[in-house]
Amino acid sequence: MHRRTFLQGLGAAAVFGSMPFASRLSWAASPGAVSVDSLPPLVGDLTLYLGRGEGGLYENVLEAIQKRNPKLNLRIRRGGSAALANTIVAEAKAGVKRADLFWAVDTGSVGLVTDQQLAKPLPSDLTGQLKSGFQYPGWTPVTGRVRTLPYNTERVQPDAIPDDIMALADSDLAIGWAPAYASFQSFVTAMRLLEGNKATANWLRGVNRNAKKYAGELGVVMGVERGEVDLGFANHYYTLRLKSGKPDANVDLAFTKNDAGCLVNASGILALSDGDLPVNFMRYLLSREVQSYLATEAYEIPLVEGVAPPQGLPAMDTLSPPDIDLRKLADLRPTLNIMRDVGVL
Amino acid sequence: MTFTKAPRYIALAVALAAGSMSLPALANGEITDQVNHLSEHLGDYSQEVKWLEGKYGAVVDTYANEGKGKVDTAQLIEFWEEVNFHSAIETQYVPIYASIWQAIYGIKQGIDGGADISVVREQEQKLKEALWQALGAVKLAAQYQKQGLVDKVRTTESEPTTAPEVVDDIKNRLHKVVAKYAEQLTEVATTLVHDTYLQRFEGIEGALIEHDAELVEDLEKDFNVTLPQAIEKDAGVDAVRDIVEAMQTKLDRAKTLLADAEKNRKDVF
Known part of the structure; x- marks a missing residue:
């Protein structure tokens, strides 16, 4: 006890x-995490619905991705995660699709969208980067x-x-x-x-x-x-x-x-459009550099294998979070x- | 041009629920692009202020001469809502907007409560001063607008993206809280406090804790206890304004700390 x-x-x-x-x-990421250097360039138009994040740090990440990929035309709609999830569902019911990606700060908002079967399936090589217990077919946690x-x-x-x-x-x-x-x-x-x-x-x-x-x-x-x-x-x-x-x-x-x-609750991202571009964009968020940045600057817990947590926290494998579908929260x-x-x- | 409180409340609630409209769109009634061309309308605004002076003066005179039975105090609200000037001042200098509502309700409550005429005249005088002060602020804003020194009032979706921008947005929203409270839209004011905390302050407090945890705790208490309780207990516009002004000072310090922190932030890649 x-x-x-x-x-x-x-x-x-x-x-x-x-x-x-x-x-x-200062953190040394373990070997195994994917570096942004190995990712394909992002080319084309993407619309991201972004739930409010951690004081501009998510914005810094997006700006860095945009800067690294000058041929990416990234349009961002910002709002509360729940409000944006409801918007996505309402747009789908009206036969409209404006967002290619949805990055929410809480899994409950992810659940609102996945429950309507609006999220596209993700390739196993992407979900396989996540730690055990955080691999889902239709969305991926970003940080916890x-x-x-x-x-x-x-x-x-x-x-x-x-x-x-x-x-x-x-x-x-x-x-x-x-x-x-x-x-x-x-x-x-x-x-x-x-x-x-x-x-x-x-x-x-x-x-x-x-x-x-x-x-x-x-x-x-x-x-x-x-x-x-x-x-x-x-x-x-x-x-x-x-x-x-x-x-x-x-x-x-x-x-x-x-x-x-x-x-352990998480922020999460899902794709609403088919094709490589939304999935490759998600790979940038799961890259060693972005995961390390969010761990050191925002004290968020990386959920990708091979990236260390913020100092002061035990390694994830020493914690024993409950087995629960986070979307039900x-x-x-x-x-x-x-x-x-x-x-x- | 008349607006009832119910539709205005719904419009505000929808705007806040969407979470993505710029604050100026929360004004009474529809905000038109007129607020981005103030200099073209200064003549109208001056006329409206004079018209308002006359209207309020006539109501107070009637109360003085014939008593409250001869006065329809609902008119006091309608006069202010009739004029385009209210959206000009609400989008340019919200603190005076709150003072105008405070004085209008001061007159109304004085008459409804059968107060001595000297008390009502005092509120009328405060209203006059606030209206002329507001006109001065709008004239100044018009000059700045012509010189391109002020941002265009946004009527489309927009959200602050950096921490200092978020602080500015919080300060603007808190001015709105005083205005809505002065307008006696208590529930709207309380909701605005709550939403400002959840949608704005929570996003910056993490970074702020590292630099001044006591400041964050202080502001958390202001947002969650001090300010909503003052509104709930109907502490009065002056008391609510005092709390907000104290918060503004703390937020100025927060903005400085966050701007300095951002300068030292490491690159993502």
């Missing part, structure tokens, strides 16, 4: 705070984010933290959470799908006994770091980014095993109903 998988997986926790910033962000338990290193010992997310409902640890936050609600949705509605409602009630509410998940991590609570629920990057700016912060990451507590309404019934929203 109390076995731990946390930063010691890499021995990174101990050295994380003491390493200079530049070296903490993992749910974590940030904990205060002064207030709690790692071995006092359960590695079973459900056990936290019975613990006496002071917990920080942000129930109104979208990522938290996706996590509860995963729990509902894995454990059922009743168990999820009981878990929410149990945690609520010792919980302090925050507006967002950075607030949770900051609350943990200040010692207002022992641990919290948050995506991994808040802690990593906080520690990059404040290396001596009193916070580290713990992980649960095989449950919603270590859910779009089913949010029952989750919100339970959270309201229990009184945490």
Whole structure:
């Protein structure tokens, strides 16, 4: 019950705070990842529907691809991922197709499109680049984010933290959470799908006994770091980014095993048009250079084999995310109903 | 030219749901290309301001002389919605747009509540000042427009793509929040706060955490607690404006930090 998988997986926790910033962000991609140098040039017209990304970093990637491929005429329509997914479905129903590609920041939006059988099948040599468990025939994850338990290193010992997310409902640890936050609600949705509605409602009630509410998940991590609570629920990057700016912060990451507590969610891309061009464009996003860029600059988790995760995270194969079809996380309404019934929203 | 609140609310909601329209398209009623040719319409705008002064003055005079039973205060809203000037000021200088609505409702609530005429006159005076100040702002914008110093008001899809652009967009949206609250469209204002956080601030906060985590946490609280609660509890336009102005100062610092960070960003390839 109390076995731990946390930063010691890499021995990174101990050295994380003491390493200079530049070296903490330097990564050596393992052999096997495809370099952009080996990819075919992109020639022709492409329309990409782009869900809002990480503060302009996706834009930097697109600009770099465009610059490298001057004969590519890339048109971009930007918007919220869910809104764009609905647009694609509505356009298809009207017999119109404007987008060749759809890059969404969440898998729920991908599911809205794939459920309508609008995504084109992808070649196995492309999906085969992805890590095991992230290979899908009709879409490909680009980068991931993992749910974590940030904990205060002064207030709690790692071995006092359960590695079973459900056990936290019975613990006496002071917990920080942000129930109104979208990522938290996706996590509860995963729990509902894995454990059922009743168990999820009981878990929410149990945690609520010792919980302090925050507006967002950075607030949770900051609350943990200040010692207002022992641990919290948050995506991994808040802690990593906080520690990059404040290396001596009193916070580290713990992980649960095989449950919603270590859910890995992803951004994803799918092709809506046949032909090589959309697929080859996707190859650029899965290239070693782009995956490394998003890992170092955005702290996102590369999901292509052979590219290392952002420092401070264990290697993906030491994590044990639950087996769940990420597209089902779009089913949010029952989750919100339970959270309201229990009184945490 | 009259617009009821319901269609305007729907138009705003649709625009926000699409998430891709530029903010100026959220004004009352339809924004026409007229706002990109302000100098051609300055004469009309001046006439409209004088017309508004007369109309509001007449209503207040009637209240002073005959009491509230003789006054239809719904007219106070309709007058403002009648004129093209409102879209000119809403697209050029939203803070004054909010002040105009604040004063219009100040008059309306004063009359509806049977306030002393001196209280109503005070609001009327504030409205006059705001209208003339607004006309001055539009004249200045017209000059800048002729010199090509201001961006064209966009009526087509557009989204900010760099972090500093996102910050500017957030600041503009927050001015809109005050305006919509002043217009007594509380639900619209609250939705705009929520959507600005989800659609804009969340995209930049990751990069900002590395440089000033306390600033991000502060703004998260402003977006998720302080500002929506002030609107929900009907704290008043001045209080909401104060919160937004404090947020604008924090966002200016965020913009500087993000612009510096972008300069040091490594290349993708």
